[in-house]
Structure formats: C-alpha cells, structure tokens
Amino acid sequence: MAAERWVYMVTAQTPTNIAVIKYWGKRDEVRILPVNDSISVTLDPDHLCTVTTVAVSPAFDRDRMWLNGKEISLSGSRYQNCLREIRSRGGDVEDKEKGVKIEKKDWERLNLHIASHNNFPTAAGLASSAAGFACLVFSLAKLMNVEEDPSQLSAIARQGSGSACRSLFGGFVKWKMGSKDDGSDSVAVQLADEKHWDDLVIIIAVVSSRQKETSSTSGMRESVETSLLLQHRAKEVVPKRIVQMEEAIKNRDFASFTQLSCTDSNQFHAVCLDTSPPIFYMNDTSHRIISLVEKWNRSEGTPQVAYTFDAGPNAVLIARNRKVAVQLLQGLLYYFPPKSDTDMKSYVVGDNSILKEAGLDGENSVENLQPPPEIKDNIGTQDQKGEVSYFICTRPGRGPVVLPDQTQALLDPETGLPK
Numbered sequence: 196m197a198a199e200r201w202v203y204m205v206t207a208q209t210p211t212n213i214a215v216i217k218y219w220g221k222r223d224e225v226r227i228l229p230v231n232d233s234i235s236v237t238l239d240p241d242h243l244c245t246v247t248t249v250a251v252s253p254a255f256d257r258d259r260m261w262l263n264g265k266e267i268s269l270s271g272s273r274y275q276n277c278l279r280e281i282r283s284r285g286g287d288v289e290d291k292e293k294g295v296k297i298e299k300k301d302w303e304r305l306n307l308h309i310a311s312h313n314n315f316p317t318a319a320g321l322a323s324s325a326a327g328f329a330c331l332v333f334s335l336a337k338l339m340n341v342e343e344d345p346s347q348l349s350a351i352a353r354q355g356s357g358s359a360c361r362s363l364f365g366g367f368v369k370w371k372m373g374s375k376d377d378g379s380d381s382v383a384v385q386l387a388d389e390k391h392w393d394d395l396v397i398i399i400a401v402v403s404s405r406q407k408e409t410s411s412t413s414g415m416r417e418s419v420e421t422s423l424l425l426q427h428r429a430k431e432v433v434p435k436r437i438v439q440m441e442e443a444i445k446n447r448d449f450a451s452f453t454q455l456s457c458t459d460s461n462q463f464h465a466v467c468l469d470t471s472p473p474i475f476y477m478n479d480t481s482h483r484i485i486s487l488v489e490k491w492n493r494s495e496g497t498p499q500v501a502y503t504f505d506a507g508p509n510a511v512l513i514a515r516n517r518k519v520a521v522q523l524l525q526g527l528l529y530y531f532p533p534k535s536d537t538d539m540k541s542y543v544v545g546d547n548s549i550l551k552e553a554g555l556d557g558e559n560s561v562e563n564l565q566p567p568p569e570i571k572d573n574i575g576t577q578d579q580k581g582e583v584s585y586f587i588c589t590r591p592g593r594g595p596v597v598l599p600d601q602t603q604a605l606l607d608p609e610t611g612l613p614k
C-alpha cells in the first residue's frame with residue numbers, strides 16, 4: 196500500500212565530554228554501573244560531536260545501522276539493551292501530512308534505520324562512544340516521542356557506554372553512581388550549564404601513538420579484578436573529591452579545579468599501573484606535556500592550565516581564559532611544531548581563530564616562536580616534530596539538540612538509506 200511507504204525520521208547532534216573526576220571500574224558489567232561518581236565537562240559540539248539520523252518505516256525489514264558510512268552490526272548487547280529500553284518507552288506519533296500514525300504498541304514491531312557520523316576522526320582516540328550512544332538514545336527518544344527527561348535518558352545511554360550518560364547535558368555534569376541493583380538511580384545530572392564558566396578554553400593535543408591501546412572496557416575490568424588502589428580510590432578518595440569539585444565548579448575556583456583535575460587524572464593512570472598486568476595509556480609525549488604545564492603553573496604561583504588524560508596518550512588541557520590559552524598554544528607549538536609543509540589550519544583545528552591571536556597565522560610563524568621563559572631546563576627541545584598529530588581548540592559546550600534542517604539528515608527521506 197502506497198500509504199505504508201512513508202519514512203519518518205529525526206536528526207540530532209550530541210556532544211562528547213571529558214571527565215575531570217574519572218569513571219574507572221564497574222560494579223555491574225551488564226547494566227554498566229560504576230564503582231564511583233564522576234564529573235565531566237561537555238565539549239562544544241561545533242568542534243567535536245556526533246550527528247545521528249534515525250528513521251522508521253513499515254518498509255524496513257530489519258534494524259540496520261551505518262557508522263561513518265559503513266554498515267555495522269547491531270547484534271551486540273550494548274546496542275540491543277539501548278534499543279529495547281527506548282522502544283519500551285515509545286509513545287504515540289502522528290504526522291498527518293506524511294500519513295504517519297504510530298501507536299505506542301507499534302514500536303516493538305517497527306524496524307529502524309540509524310546513520311551516525313562523528314565530525315572528528317575515530318582513529319584520533321577521542322571518546323567517540325560517549326557522543327555516539329548519547330546521540331542514538333537522544334534521537335530515538337525524539338523519534339518515538341518518549342517523555343523521559345534527560346536524566347532518565349542518561350540511564351539508557353549509560354547501558355551503551357558508561358561515559359555516554361554524561362553527554363545528555365551541556366556544561367558541567369555529574370554521573371551519580373547510584374545504589375540500586377537495577378541501575379535506575381545511576382544517572383547523570385547537570386551541575387551548571389555551559390554559560391556558567393565560559394572563560395575556559397580547552398586545547399586537546401592529539402598525540403601520535405604507535406601501539407594499540409587496551410580498550411576502556413577491558414582495562415577497567417582488569418583494574419577491578421587486580422588493583423587494590425582502585426578499591427581505595429573508589430571508597431576513600433573520589434567521594435571527597437566529588438564534593439570539592441562540585442564546589443570548585445560552583446565558585447569558578449580555577450585553582451581548586453586544576454588541582455583536583457590533575458591529581459584525579461594522575462590517580463586514574465596510577466590505578467592503571469597498579470593493574471596486573473599494568474596498563475600504560477600515557478606515553479613520553481603525554482609526560483612531556485604534563486611537565487610543561489606543571490612547570491608553568493608553578494612559576495606563575497597560581498594554576499593557569501589544568502590537564503587530564505583518558506584511556507590514551509591525548510592531553511586535554513583546560514586554560515583559565517583566552518589569554519592563557521594563547522600563551523599555552525604558543526608554548527605547545529614551540530615544543531611540538533608541525534612537520535614541515537603542514538598547513539597551520541590543519542594542525543590547529545576546531546576554533547582556529549586562536550591562531551591569529553597567537554600570531555601563528557603567517558608564514559614561518561612557528562619558527563619565530565621563543566621558548567617559554569619559565570621552562571629553562573631540559574624538558575625537550577624544539578625538535579618534537581610529528582609527536583602531536585594535531586591540536587583541537589574548543590570550549591565547554593551545549594547538550595544534545597535536534598537538527599530540524601532536512602539537508603543535515605544522513606538518511607534519504609524517500610528510501611531511508613544512507614545518502
């Protein structure tokens with residue numbers, strides 16, 4: 196029947212996030228329930244995001260998904276859990292113009308097409324699963340007219356990937372570990388929106404890596420099984436840090452924010468070292484960046500830049516304001532210049548208007564950089580070409596949004612197949 200050929204779809208955009216108090220360790224592997232609370236900053240989706248189009252049609256014969264243009268299997272339990280949870284909450288949907296009429300009970304039998312795209316290279320080792328699962332759940336909730344609020348949706352995204360639950364909000368977000376066995380109270384809540392502390396500038400150094408890293412999922416499983424430091428961290432250390440970090444964010448207290456972020460990142464990597472066999476996520480370049488920031492902060496007397504590293508060698512650096520970020524970028528480019536003949540606009544991406552402010556938009560501008568005055572000793576000389584693949588300049592950003600512009604959809608409105 197012609198009337199049954201309709202395709203009904205929604206496109207949404209969801210940000211990624213970086214934890215400043217880390218999630219590392221699960222108490223329930225299936226429901227993805229953590230051993231401690233965590234806190235993150237949402238990154239501006241203009242620079243790092245996932246866009247997902249979800250479509251439903253009586254013409255689809257099975258659920259299908261395409262990630263960055265390639266069809267992938269939806270048979271894994273994480274996808275299945277998210278799809279089952281969201282389907283069971285679907286409501287009535289009607290679009291008279293298109294002849295669409297879906298009742299609550301229909302969601303169990305209607306098939307879905309899902310196309311998802313990251314605006315940053317997956318190979319960069321940036322948390323793409325966080326934005327990906329958050330976007331899947333958020334876009335399906337819109338398509339299916341689900342009434343749940345973002346915190347309730349976060350409990351579904353959590354079952355795709357733990358850190359995904361924090362991408363349902365902009366600004367500063369806490370994932371409460373919860374105490375119930377069914378995980379219904381293990382949800383994300385917003386601590387403050389992205390405008391609350393908009394002086395912050397975030398520079399990510401995408402560090403080149405030769406080795407294949409242990410995935411977060413298996414890494415944290417091994418830490419839970421073998422690290423006594425993890426037990427101590429979850430019980431004694433993180434609960435106090437969470438209270439202090441919430442206070443630091445509320446008061447825009449950059450000194451405390453930096454102290455807490457840096458020590459928490461370092462403790463997470465110490466837990467990885469305390470795991471048997473040990474897991475090394477940071478490399479020499481990561482360590483060199485830490486030294487650079489530590490020296491600078493000490494010489495200034497008060498912290499200027501916070502650092503944090505996830506399950507890989509990339510450095511996420513948070514500068515207290517734009518002026519500091521400009522100086523930071525100059526220092527970073529002095530120590531980690533691009534390979535010869537690299538265009539600066541492809542070496543510093545995201546908000547690359549910072550290049551002009553740093554006087555780095557002209558020819559030979561990197562060669563003319565002076566060593567940062569406070570770093571006199573042998574932190575490394577200006578010969579680290581190629582150690583950093585590129586930098587991304589960004590800031591705290593907003594939460595998920597629907598993209599109403601049909602031209603941004605990743606699926607064809609007639610066929611429901613990738614464009």
Ligand code: DP6
Binds near residue numbers: 218219324359412
């Ligand atoms: C180091 O959320 O990727 O980035 O729940 O197994 O999918 P799964 O793990 P994932 O772990 C993220 C770990 C981290 C710290 C953090 O984001 O809090």
